[in-house]
Amino acid sequence: MRLQGKTIIITGASSGIGKAATRLFAKDGANVVLSARRGELLAKLATEICDAGGQAIAVAGDIRDDDHAASLVEAAESTFGGLDGAFNNAGAVGTMAAVADLDALTWDTVLDTNLKAAFFCAKHQVKAMMERGSGAIVFTGSFVGVTIGLPGMGAYAASKAGLIGLTQVMAAELGRSGIRVNALLPGGTRTEMASSDPGTLDAIASMHALQRIAEPEEIARVAGFLLSDEASFITGASICADGGNSIFKL
Numbered sequence: 001m002r003l004q005g006k007t008i009i010i011t012g013a014s015s016g017i018g019k020a021a022t023r024l025f026a027k028d029g030a031n032v033v034l035s036a037r038r039g040e041l042l043a044k045l046a047t048e049i050c051d052a053g054g055q056a057i058a059v060a061g062d063i064r065d066d067d068h069a070a071s072l073v074e075a076a077e078s079t080f081g082g083l084d085g086a087f088n089n090a091g092a093v094g095t096m097a098a099v100a101d102l103d104a105l106t107w108d109t110v111l112d113t114n115l116k117a118a119f120f121c122a123k124h125q126v127k128a129m130m131e132r133g134s135g136a137i138v139f140t141g142s143f144v145g146v147t148i149g150l151p152g153m154g155a156y157a158a159s160k161a162g163l164i165g166l167t168q169v170m171a172a173e174l175g176r177s178g179i180r181v182n183a184l185l186p187g188g189t190r191t192e193m194a195s196s197d198p199g200t201l202d203a204i205a206s207m208h209a210l211q212r213i214a215e216p217e218e219i220a221r222v223a224g225f226l227l228s229d230e231a232s233f234i235t236g237a238s239i240c241a242d243g244g245n246s247i248f249k250l
Helices: 016-027 039-051 066-080 104-132 154-177 198-205 216-227
Strands: 007-011 031-035 055-058 085-088 135-140 179-186 238-241
Touching (some): 016 055, 016 216, 031 066, 039 055, 055 066, 104 135, 154 179, 216 238
Parallel strands (some): 007 031, 031 055, 179 238
């Protein structure tokens, strides 16, 4: 119960890593505020948590909307009395294409979803955490754009690399306020964003020292650790949970 009594926002909560984190954080004692665009799936997940004895509320919306980011914090404060942590996990890969062939719409959509939305969320979350004098924020980054470059993923790589810079600056700004900020860099993970083609999944697995991809729960456990008091001296870090992808070369 390492998150006992903490109120935590989770974005991208309706599937993949976010859904796994919702279940894990609630099991560990957290009150969870869930965000995703798919309201029906989100409401079903919140009901599941509550039926199991946990505390969860669903606030459906587009994370690229500044007003939605603010509404998540307002929901945390009005329902649970404040905010202790946030797992800013929502993201999108976008259409893959060489940089020379990328169109502006794809670029803007990916950057808005992965980076601009993270900024919207964080600026509102920080204000609420400062009222409590402590807090923790975790952004979901990626090994792509940080430890490796993959052809066709220019927009995605740029957005995820940008999160590293945002993490470092926020950690430097907020340390005196008792707020920690870290980035979690998963390797290949079995989610809806990953390919369902066995051959592609095998190729991705071969890029990792462990020769497999992660289950969403494995990444969620690292996020839970970073949001807990067990990680009380970790801030400004980019934590790889990548199955050895960053150090493995064939």
